[in-house]
Amino acid sequence: MSERVLVNQLKSLPAGPVEVSGWVETVRDQKKVQFVVLRDETGAVQLVNPATRPSAPSTDSGTDPEQDAAALALTETIGGLATGTFLTVRGELKHDERVKLGGVEIKVGELVIAAAANPETPIAADSSPDKRMDYRFIDLRQRRNNLIFRVQTTLEHAMRTYWVERDYIEVHSPKLMASPSESNAELFEVPYFEDKTAYLAQSPQFFKQMAQVAGFGKIFEIAPAFRADPSFTSRHATEFTSIDAEISWIDSHEDVARMQEELLHTAFQAVADKHGAEIQELFGVEVQVPALPFPRIPLAAAREIVAARGYDIPRTDGDLDPEGERQIAAHVAETFGHQFVFITDYHPEIRAFYHMRDEETGLTKSYDLLFNGVEITTGAQREHRVDVLIEQAKEKGLDPEHLDFYLDFFRFGAPPHGGFGMGLARVLMLLLGESSIREVTYLFRGPTRLAP
Amino acid sequence: MSERVLVNQLKSLPAGPVEVSGWVETVRDQKKVQFVVLRDETGAVQLVNPATRPSAPSTDSGTDPEQDAAALALTETIGGLATGTFLTVRGELKHDERVKLGGVEIKVGELVIAAAANPETPIAADSSPDKRMDYRFIDLRQRRNNLIFRVQTTLEHAMRTYWVERDYIEVHSPKLMASPSESNAELFEVPYFEDKTAYLAQSPQFFKQMAQVAGFGKIFEIAPAFRADPSFTSRHATEFTSIDAEISWIDSHEDVARMQEELLHTAFQAVADKHGAEIQELFGVEVQVPALPFPRIPLAAAREIVAARGYDIPRTDGDLDPEGERQIAAHVAETFGHQFVFITDYHPEIRAFYHMRDEETGLTKSYDLLFNGVEITTGAQREHRVDVLIEQAKEKGLDPEHLDFYLDFFRFGAPPHGGFGMGLARVLMLLLGESSIREVTYLFRGPTRLAP
Numbered sequence: 010m011s012e013r014v015l016v017n018q019l020k021s022l023p024a025g026p027v028e029v030s031g032w033v034e035t036v037r038d039q040k041k042v043q044f045v046v047l048r049d050e051t052g053a054v055q056l057v058n059p060a061t062r063p064s065a066p067s068t069d070s071g072t073d074p075e076q077d078a079a080a081l082a083l084t085e086t087i088g089g090l091a092t093g094t095f096l097t098v099r100g101e102l103k104h105d106e107r108v109k110l111g112g113v114e115i116k117v118g119e120l121v122i123a124a125a126a127n128p129e130t131p132i133a134a135d136s137s138p139d140k141r142m143d144y145r146f147i148d149l150r151q152r153r154n155n156l157i158f159r160v161q162t163t164l165e166h167a168m169r170t171y172w173v174e175r176d177y178i179e180v181h182s183p184k185l186m187a188s189p190s191e192s193n194a195e196l197f198e199v200p201y202f203e204d205k206t207a208y209l210a211q212s213p214q215f216f217k218q219m220a221q222v223a224g225f226g227k228i229f230e231i232a233p234a235f236r237a238d239p240s241f242t243s244r245h246a247t248e249f250t251s252i253d254a255e256i257s258w259i260d261s262h263e264d265v266a267r268m269q270e271e272l273l274h275t276a277f278q279a280v281a282d283k284h285g286a287e288i289q290e291l292f293g294v295e296v297q298v299p300a301l302p303f304p305r306i307p308l309a310a311a312r313e314i315v316a317a318r319g320y321d322i323p324r325t326d327g328d329l330d331p332e333g334e335r336q337i338a339a340h341v342a343e344t345f346g347h348q349f350v351f352i353t354d355y356h357p358e359i360r361a362f363y364h365m366r367d368e369e370t371g372l373t374k375s376y377d378l379l380f381n382g383v384e385i386t387t388g389a390q391r392e393h394r395v396d397v398l399i400e401q402a403k404e405k406g407l408d409p410e411h412l413d414f415y416l417d418f419f420r421f422g423a424p425p426h427g428g429f430g431m432g433l434a435r436v437l438m439l440l441l442g443e444s445s446i447r448e449v450t451y452l453f454r455g456p457t458r459l460a461p
Numbered sequence: 462m463s464e465r466v467l468v469n470q471l472k473s474l475p476a477g478p479v480e481v482s483g484w485v486e487t488v489r490d491q492k493k494v495q496f497v498v499l500r501d502e503t504g505a506v507q508l509v510n511p512a513t514r515p516s517a518p519s520t521d522s523g524t525d526p527e528q529d530a531a532a533l534a535l536t537e538t539i540g541g542l543a544t545g546t547f548l549t550v551r552g553e554l555k556h557d558e559r560v561k562l563g564g565v566e567i568k569v570g571e572l573v574i575a576a577a578a579n580p581e582t583p584i585a586a587d588s589s590p591d592k593r594m595d596y597r598f599i600d601l602r603q604r605r606n607n608l609i610f611r612v613q614t615t616l617e618h619a620m621r622t623y624w625v626e627r628d629y630i631e632v633h634s635p636k637l638m639a640s641p642s643e644s645n646a647e648l649f650e651v652p653y654f655e656d657k658t659a660y661l662a663q664s665p666q667f668f669k670q671m672a673q674v675a676g677f678g679k680i681f682e683i684a685p686a687f688r689a690d691p692s693f694t695s696r697h698a699t700e701f702t703s704i705d706a707e708i709s710w711i712d713s714h715e716d717v718a719r720m721q722e723e724l725l726h727t728a729f730q731a732v733a734d735k736h737g738a739e740i741q742e743l744f745g746v747e748v749q750v751p752a753l754p755f756p757r758i759p760l761a762a763a764r765e766i767v768a769a770r771g772y773d774i775p776r777t778d779g780d781l782d783p784e785g786e787r788q789i790a791a792h793v794a795e796t797f798g799h800q801f802v803f804i805t806d807y808h809p810e811i812r813a814f815y816h817m818r819d820e821e822t823g824l825t826k827s828y829d830l831l832f833n834g835v836e837i838t839t840g841a842q843r844e845h846r847v848d849v850l851i852e853q854a855k856e857k858g859l860d861p862e863h864l865d866f867y868l869d870f871f872r873f874g875a876p877p878h879g880g881f882g883m884g885l886a887r888v889l890m891l892l893l894g895e896s897s898i899r900e901v902t903y904l905f906r907g908p909t910r911l912a913p
Contacts, residue, residue: 013710030710032676032874050628050678050709093874097710124845126874146870149675158677162631166621176502179614181702181885183904184636184685187911199651199661202691202908209651216904219913223601224484225610226502232684233636239654250633257502258465258482258549393576414913418598422484422545422578433633452635452668456654459639461671461866 017051019102019113027102027115029054032150033094033126036087043087045117046110047098050155055110056098058117060084086120093126093147138447145452145461153291157449160284161437165231167279168252171272177227177254182216184233188414190215191361195237197247209235212430215415217255218363218391221426222418229254231433239456243445244383244435248454252436255428262374265388265427266351269378270303273349280440294442297348303378304345307354311337328359331383338382351376362405363398365390365427374427381439388429395419469503471554471565479554479567481506484602485546485578488539495539497569498562499550502607507562508550510569512536538572545578545599590899597904597913605743609901612736613889617683619731620704623724629679629706634668636685640866642667643813647689649699661687664882666815667867669707670843673878674870681706683885691908695897696835696887700906704888707880714817714826717840717879718803721830722755725801732892746894749800755830756797759806763789780811783835790834803828814857815850817842817879826879833891840881847871 012028019027031049038060045056061080090096100118108114132144134151141148148154169179185207189196197209210216212234220228234251254272259265280288281296288296306314311329315322315336322333329337329352341350354372357364364373375389392398395416399409402416409416434446447453452461464480471479483501490512497508513532542548552570560566584596586603593600600606621631637659641648649661662668664686672680686703706724711717732740733748740748758766763781767774767788774785781789781804793802806824809816816825827841844850847868851861854868861868886898899905904913 030876032876048676050630050676091874095874095876123877124847124871124875127872130873144873146671146674147873149672149677155676158630158632162625162629165631166625169618169621173614173618177614178502178610179617180610180903181685183700183906185687185700185906185911187913197651197653197659199649201649201911202689205911207649207911219598219904220601222598224500224502224607225601233633235637237654248635248637395576417913419576420579421582421596421599422543422547423576424482424484424547425575451632451672454635454637459637459653459657459659461639461869 013097015051016047016049016054016111019054019115020104020111022102024102024104026099026118028097028099029115030097030123031095033090033092033096035092036090038088043084045087045090047096048150048152053110055108055114056100056117057114058083058087060088083117083120086122087117091126091128092130093150095123095126097121097123138445142447142453142458143461149451154448156284156287156291157437157441158451160280160288160441161433161449163280163283164276164436164440165252165433167276168272169229169231171275172227172229172254175227177229178220178225180213180217180220180225180228180230181232182210182213182219182230184210184235186210188411197235197237211236212251213253214363214430215418217253217428218415218426219418221255221257221393222421222423224424225257227254227256241455243438243447246434246446246450246454247456249446249450250433252431252433253428255426257424257426259390259425259427262353262376262388262390262427265390265429266305266353266376266378267302269386269388269429269431270299270301270349270351274299274301277440288441292441292443294440296440299347299349303349303351304341304347305351305353305376306337306341308352308356309354311352314340326359327356334379334384335382338379348381350379352379357401357404360389362401362407363389363391365392366401378429378431380436383435383439385435385439386429386431388427390425390427393419393423393425395423465549467503468499468501468506468563471506471567472556472563474554476554476556478551478570480549480551481567482549482575483547485542485544485548487544488542490540495536497539497542499548500602500604505562507560507566508552508569509566510535510539512540535569535572538574539569543578543580544582545602547575547578549573549575590897594899594905594910595913601903606900608736608739608743609889609893610903612732612740612893613885613901615732615735616728616888616892617704617885619728620724621681621683623727624679624681624706627679629681630672630677632665632669632672632677632680632682633684634662634665634671634682636662636687638662640863649687649689663688664703665705666882667870669705669880670815670867670878671870673707673709673845674873674875676876678710679706679708693907695890695899698886698898698902698906699908701898701902702885704883704885705880707878709876709878711842711877711879714805714828714840714842714879717842717881718757718805718828718830719754721838721840721881721883722751722753722801722803726751726753729892740893744893744895746892748892751799751801755801755803756793756799757803757805757828758789758793760804760808761806763804766792778811779808786831786836787834790831793831800833802831804831809853809856812841814853814859815841815843817844818853830881830883832888835887835891837887837891838881838883840879842877842879845871845875845877847875 031047034046034048037044043058061084100115191211199207201207230253277298285296315333320336353376360373364375378386437449483499486498486500489496495510513536552567643663651659653659682705729750737748767785772788805828812825816827830838889901
């Protein structure tokens with residue numbers, strides 16, 4: 010392991026012996042010379058080998074026949090390399106400005122195949138999305154796809170660092186629950202011990218609130234969540250990574266919004282610094298670090314703006330629809346030059362029972378956050394007074410007895426608190442200008458997609 | 462939110478007006494004066510209020526009757542405070558060396574109750590573990606329990622930072638799978654769409670190997686894993702947090718072991734630096750930062766050492782048993798003064814089919830890592846040559862057809878690779894000298910435990 014050099018380090022190394030490992034991207038097997046493009050997790054490099062062919066034996070009388078045999082074998086090996094084969098090459102590094110691929114090449118000395126690929130590669134970059142998903146382990150070798158997950162890594166680490174530096178506690182809430190976490194719809198059931206039934210957590214909602222009641226103050230969690238959602242849109246999955254935070258002693262949802270906008274500002278800055286140029290090159294997208302504060306528009310005003318733009322929202326419940334979200338995003342882009350907007354002051358009828366209501370307006374102390382016209386978050390102050398909570402649950406037609414384990418949290422003291430949940434894949438999709446969360450998910454899960 | 466001061470900041474503030482928020486830990490309601498210990502996520506502070514009793518009206522003729530009524534009401538409120546009630550207090554901070562609790566106290570001015578607790582607290586620190594788990598949201602308010610999750614946060618962040626600084630990619634592998642990930646036993650089934658069955662991932666094993674085949678090079682994941690394990694030991698749960706890493710282009714499991722020991726050294730250093738004193742105070746444990754390298758003992762030698770210590774391992778499969786693990790840990794502690802030991806060179810019969818075997822010895826290129834005598838990790842180089850992998854699967858009585866989705870990963874090229882999986886709760890349990898993973902898990906899940 011100690012000898013291996015990463016491809017992106019070659020440029021700064023002196024000419025001379027070197028060892029690289031990676032997989033075969035292309036082979037160009039010409040009569041006199043063979044070229045292989047070898048890729049590793051950091052880049053691609055050209056390998057070169059002067060071909061030794063059996064039909065043209067050397068006329069040099071001083072040639073070592075063993076060396077000849079080795080040269081013949083190497084030429085044959087390289088000629089037979091299938092795309093995707095993983096190998097290690099020891100050879101001579103040469104700097105040559107004429108080589109387009111990084112200005113260096115390696116003259117092959119020794120070549121060791123780790124595992125040869127089947128000669129037929131089942132997918133190409135332009136295969137159908139479904140076919141590419143069947144062979145996601147090959148699809149992910151593409152530079153763009155590799156970059157997606159390096160961006161994911163940077164984004165998450167910047168967020169966690171933001172929280173850790175501010176004394177947030179990281180929790181791992183259970184995904185197996187005795188009762189539904191949010192609604193009885195779209196719920197996966199798991200047969201459990203002793204004929205019991207467990208449910209997969211649709212969100213960590215109840216458990217991150219539990220941390221507030223436990224006096225944790227400020228917490229975060231990045232973890233899977235599950236929805237038995239039969240829809241096939243570009244924004245839905247049956248399993249997704251949820252980014253959650255919850256904090257105590259807030260005055261309103263505004264305190265949550267302030268934390269979230271700072272968090273996103275910090276995380277986008279980290280992505281722009283580390284991957285901005287490469288994102289521009291491979292996705293044609295300039296990462297914009299969102300200015301603080303993000304614009305805020307009450308829902309009623311947003312609907313008026315959308316109407317004034319000539320779009321008539323067909324929904325009768327007073328909420329925005331996807332086109333309405335795109336319209337308000339266009340307005341915000343034109344007016345504030347901003348990609349984000351908090352929509353606030355939702356009516357209780359279109360929000361969860363646990364959203365706190367403003368005493369004066371009766372509207373919920375909650376928001377949605379839109380990023381380039383797509384909802385990525387719902388945030389809110391939660392109702393922590395158990396009697397009010399029970400009333401609000403009843404209003405929604407929920408039976409407080411079924412919520413008893415949750416209501417119990419608030420019977421032994423509770424602080425005012427709130428938080429948000431944010432879909433990781435949606436943020437990545439919108440950040441990179443991709444058309445579907447499937448492209449930015451390691452292994453997508455949907456109604457008809459469980460493998461690989 | 463802006464006015465609130467955390468309790469651990471009080472000591473460094475000047476005397477004067479201050480606002481704190483937290484929950485009531487104790488109330489001492491004396492005739493002339495009332496004391497409340499208020500705790501928040503950073504510490505506890507004494508609140509003091511000179512009692513104003515209706516039976517003893519002020520004789521000061523200059524007293525404002527309204528102020529009297531307010532003072533009476535405040536005294537009554539404080540007298541009626543139930544343990545666990547969350548409240549905000551505005552008052553006068555006073556520094557007083559005689560106050561044992563931090564050398565400060567706050568004379569109560571105004572007191573606002575956020576949510577009152579039921580007068581009866583259902584558990585105490587010495588309630589049975591099962592009872593405490595029923596009310597985990599109250600149990601977690603204990604200082605020791607709060608510390609556990611701050612240690613968890615520091616431990617994980619140090620590990621992730623170690624990886625991110627070395628260009629590892631963070632992945633979120635799916636927990637819903639079309640086939641079992643490890644074995645057909647102890648598997649949770651989930652009825653899925655169209656009468657299909659999904660399985661909950663027992664580990665991210667196959668998917669973290671997939672990342673190697675995808676050319677990711679080095680990856681990590683910290684995520685839930687699920688085992689339908691009916692056992693009730695102190696070390697088993699049906700849902701647990703698994704810490705996983707996998708790296709390419711290794712020469713053997715030794716490269717994995719070297720990464721893991723460095724990782725643990727770094728993470729324990731971070732915990733010792735940030736929480737060492739508090740862990741000593743609340744758990745009576747000195748955090749030892751493990752010296753590098755950790756001792757390594759081949760399994761056969763370990764068995765001889767255990768036998769020489771007079772313990773006869775009853776297992777016939779050649780592995781250690783829990784008492785054997787404790788014996789070898791005692792030997793390592795006495796000989797090397799070390800809490801960790803890698804046990805290496807396991808026979809293929811007692812290892813997974815995908816462990817690579819040494820060509821000379823026929824033993825697997827794998828290890829277990831013991832921490833204070835308890836296994837916390839299995840690590841290995843994986844077999845990446847698909848023909849060898851199929852043979853090894855058959856040897857174990859597995860049907861390669863059922864493994865086809867996994868075997869496919871290796872048919873289109875693969876690098877040599879390996880990694881480890883480590884149970885977070887086991888590490889925390891052993892680090893803090895706790896007796897069970899239940900005590901260090903946010904919400905434990907077992908065969909008879911699904912709530913809260």
